[in-house]
Amino acid sequence: MDKQILAVIAVDPTTVGGGAPIFYARDKDELAEIALLISRIFGAAAHDLNNDVMIIVKH
Amino acid sequence: MKYMLTLVVATLAGFLARLYMLRRDYRQYPSYPQGWAIHLFLGFIGGAIGAVIVPAVLEGDYSAISFLLLAASQFREVRNVERQTLASMEATEMVKRGTAYIEGIARVFEARNYLAIWVALSVAIASELLVSIGLWRVGVSAVVGVILAMGLVRLMQGDQICDIATVELSEIKFDGGLVLIGETVMMNVGLPDSRKVYEERALAGIIRPNGPNAKATLANLGQMQAIAHDVSSMIGVYMDVGEQEFIPMVRRSPSTGSLHVLMVPSERDEDAFLAAIRRVPILEGAIRKPLTSEAGKMID
Numbered sequence: 273m274d275k276q277i278l279a280v281i282a283v284d285p286t287t288v289g290g291g292a293p294i295f296y297a298r299d300k301d302e303l304a305e306i307a308l309l310i311s312r313i314f315g316a317a318a319h320d321l322n323n324d325v326m327i328i329v330k331h
Numbered sequence: 332m333k334y335m336l337t338l339v340v341a342t343l344a345g346f347l348a349r350l351y352m353l354r355r356d357y358r359q360y361p362s363y364p365q366g367w368a369i370h371l372f373l374g375f376i377g378g379a380i381g382a383v384i385v386p387a388v389l390e391g392d393y394s395a396i397s398f399l400l401l402a403a404s405q406f407r408e409v410r411n412v413e414r415q416t417l418a419s420m421e422a423t424e425m426v427k428r429g430t431a432y433i434e435g436i437a438r439v440f441e442a443r444n445y446l447a448i449w450v451a452l453s454v455a456i457a458s459e460l461l462v463s464i465g466l467w468r469v470g471v472s473a474v475v476g477v478i479l480a481m482g483l484v485r486l487m488q489g490d491q492i493c494d495i496a497t498v499e500l501s502e503i504k505f506d507g508g509l510v511l512i513g514e515t516v517m518m519n520v521g522l523p524d525s526r527k528v529y530e531e532r533a534l535a536g537i538i539r540p541n542g543p544n545a546k547a548t549l550a551n552l553g554q555m556q557a558i559a560h561d562v563s564s565m566i567g568v569y570m571d572v573g574e575q576e577f578i579p580m581v582r583r584s585p586s587t588g589s590l591h592v593l594m595v596p597s598e599r600d601e602d603a604f605l606a607a608i609r610r611v612p613i614l615e616g617a618i619r620k621p622l623t624s625e626a627g628k629m630i631d
Contacts, residue, residue, distance in 0.1 A: 304523050311522065315573025318521035320508030326521045331575050 276330045278314050281306050283324040292327075300324060334386040337458040340469055341385070344476035345378020345451030346371065351480055352443045357565050360417075360436065370440065373409060376402075377444045381451025385459050406444045413437035425570065426563040426579055431553020435614045439487075446483045453479050492538060492558070493609035495545035500601055501537040501591065503529065512537070512591040515584045518576070525576045528595060532569060534604045538590040543631050544620050546588035551617035555581040558592060558611045565607040567597030 281295045281303055282288040295310070297303040307318040307326040316330040353370060355363060361370050380399050387395040414437040421427055454476040461468035492498065504511045505526065508519045512535045520526050538558075540546040548554065559579040570577035579594035592608060621627030 308522050308524065311575075312573065315575065317575035318525075319519040320521035322507040331578075 277327050278316055278330055279310050279328040281310070281326045281328075287323060287325055334389075334459075336466075336469065337385065337455050338379075338382050340458055340472055341382030341451045341455035341476075342375065342378040344454040344473065344480075345381050345447040346375045348450035348476065348480040349374020349377065349443060349447040352446065352484055358561075361440070370443075373406070373444055374447045377406065377447040378451040381448040382455045384452055385455035389459065403445075403448060406441060409444055410437045410441040413440045424560070425572070426560045426568060427556060428560045429553050429556030431551065431614050431616050432557040432560060434553075434616055435557075435612075438615065442487065446480070446487070449483065450476050450480050489615060490613040491609060492611045492613065495548060495613060496538045496540045496590075498536055498538050498605050498608045500605065501535045503533055503535045503593065505530070510593065512582075512593060513584070515582055515591050517580050517582055517591060517593045520576050522576070525574075528569070528577070532599050533593060533595045534599060534601060535594075536592045536605060536608050538592065538608065540588055542622070543627060544622050547619035547621050548613060548617050549590050550583060550588065551614070551619070554614050554617035555583070555590060557614055557617075558590070558608065559594070561611040562592065562604070562607045563594065563596075565610070566600070566603050569595040569597045 277292045279293045279295060280288050280290075281297055283297050283299060283303055285296055288294055295306050297306055303324060303326055307328065310316075310328050311318040314328060314330060316328045319327050319329055321327065349371060353361065353367060361367055380403050384396060384399050387393075387399065414433055417428065417433040417436060418430075421433070454472045457472035457475040458468050461471055464471070501512050508521050508526070510517045510520055510526075510529060510533075517535075520529060538549060540549050559581050563579050568577070568579060577595050579592070582591045582593075583589070584591060594604075596604060622631060
């Protein structure tokens with residue numbers, strides 16, 4: 273059961289950084305759209321960090 | 332040939348006992364018909380072993396008895412085979428059984444062969460003790476076999492969730508991306524579309540243990556996984572491969588020891604959901620009895 277962050281999606285570039293692939297969205301709608309696409313590609317779950325940042329985690 | 336009647340009756344009794352113990356229910360395990368063929372044949376071998384022991388003892392053929400007991404020990408292999416089969420099929424399960432459940436099933440299948448041997452042995456003993464009453468002994472030993480088989484099956488029957496806990500529906504709440512039941516955070520659902528599915532279709536239940544023994548038993552991770560697996564195999568689950576956010580969740584509330592079950596069933600039927608949770612078997616390996624210890628009694 274090793275969980276892994278596959279991607280980070282953010283609206284505001286200043287809120288995120290680091291090693292995982294980061295995707296920037298223009299607004300909340302695009303954020304959800306990108307999260308949906310990436311999560312379906314990996315078969316992973318999208319989690320909302322409630323600060324306009326979403327992470328895709330493989331459980 | 333003087334033992335032929337005893338051998339036939341006792342072997343048949345062992346075989347029929349194994350057949351009686353095979354049940355077809357929602358789990359479809361052992362699978363039908365191939366899985367059944369395997370287990371019925373093993374039951375037949377078990378019955379034959381149990382039946383032959385009695386004539387071997389009466390004839391004083393102790394080397395034969397040693398070999399028969401050696402053969403009986405081969406049934407240990409049944410457990411390994413069952414475990415391997417289930418473990419290799421685990422990857423194809425949408426909701427995993429979990430290793431504890433697999434161990435439990437494997438153990439049951441091994442034990443049932445020994446029960447078949449016991450039934451065959453008792454029928455053979457009854458048949459040989461009653462040689463004086465002629466063919467009537469077939470009937471009497473059959474009755475002995477039926478009573479023993481039914482008694483053993485009864486003794487081997489484990490509890491279900493409804494025997495150790497009360498199950499009720501509970502309310503699902505949302506806090507941003509979080510899905511909560513009561514105060515317990517179940518999961519973080521990020522996608523708005525997935526959240527909508529949860530709002531519209533999800534069901535949540537709470538399993539309240541009756542007492543400290545039940546609480547300790549329900550705290551077992553294998554038991555929690557078994558609940559998720561069994562409930563989804565009974566009422567179906569609304570998910571596709573890779574949709575991890577819809578995997579049924581069982582979480583424990585540390586303060587009360589209650590279990591929260593959250594799932595999105597394929598059909599939203601509250602009564603069926605509760606009935607499914609109540610019917611989940613308690614895994615033998617999960618059972619804990621803290622109340623039998625001195626320290627456990629002091630806490631209670």
